[in-house]
Amino acid sequence: MSKEYSEEHRQYQQVSKAIAYLSGHWNEQPGLADVASHVGLSEFHLQRVFSEWAGISPKQFLQFLTREYARQQLRNNSVLDTALSSGLSGSSRLHDLMLSWESMSPGAFKAKGKGIEIAYGIHESPFGYCLIAQTARGICKLSFFDHEEDQEGHEQELRKEWPDALIHRSDCNTASVARQIFDRDFNQQPLHLILKGTPFQLKVWEALLAIPQGQLYSYQQLAEKTGKPSAVRAVASAVARNNIGFLIPCHRVIRGTGEINQYRWGAERKQVLIVHEAVGIESNQATRK
Secondary structure, X not given: OEOOOHHHHHHHHHHHHHHHHHHHOHXXXXXXXXXXXXXXXXXXXXXXXXXXXXXXXXXXXXXOOOHHHHHHHHHOOOHHHHHHHOOOOOOOOXXXXXXXXXXXOHHHHHOXXXXXXXXXXXXXXXXXXXXXXXXXXXXXXXXXXXXXXXXXXHHHHHHHHOOOOEEEEOHHHHHHHHHHHHOOOOOOOOEEEEEOOOHHHHHHHHHHHOOOOOOOEXXXXXXXXXXXXXXXXXXXXXXXXXXXXXXXXXXXXXXXXXXXOOOOOOHHHHHHHHHHHHHHHHHHHHHHO
16 A cells, blocks of 8 residues: 555544544534543644644634534535536636546446456545546546555445456556645646546536535535536435545535535545635635735
8 A cells, every 4th residue: 555645644544533523522512632632642742733734723623614614605605606607618627636527438338347447546645545546548436445444345346336347456557646636746737537427427526526626515506506406316316426536526515504424435534625625725815915
């Protein structure tokens, strides 16, 4: 298992554990000492971990997890209207990363990957372990997990998604892709995604790609943007079937109540991703002032 992000990975595990504790003891309003004790760190060390990993203190981090903050973001998400009305295309620049994408043809979809070679790798990342898989044309899977013993399940999932493809592990093949995705200082090259889904799923994922970093949408709002306002459950199902985490930002969709849950790779990871992006936006805005 490649270890390009060992320190950030370790810090993420501690941050995630702290968030899980806070989420489970929200009504008790635990203080820094309580959280530090649960994580097994001193208060000073916990402060330092949050500062190094997220750039903010645990108290500031929590402010981004409140329902009030989430609901405010839902009210301020008109940017998606502009993005969609301007005409979304496979080569649109919709992330901090440069992304393009293509969907598989109906024939290739039915062939279940027959004749396609897929290389995958397991890497440490700032958000836990990740599995990255790619064909000769682009990335076809990005999933996250917390424990090494979970790796086999993710490998089996990849084979189930592409049952007739030629699949082999090659960490060295995907290492540069991991750096492009997670290392902001790395020389960015365009990342190309390969999407495999039904026409409706593709439409929902296209709408997800149009949600800017730092913005949150409810499932109802996303359904409206896909032109299917009454199909909230179907939209939620399509969101849950997204196989390319982080890059196709399904973590930016939350319940209309402001609750941050329902994430394929864990509610705590979804919370961390949302806060990480929000802090990055605020930091960039402060730098420009």
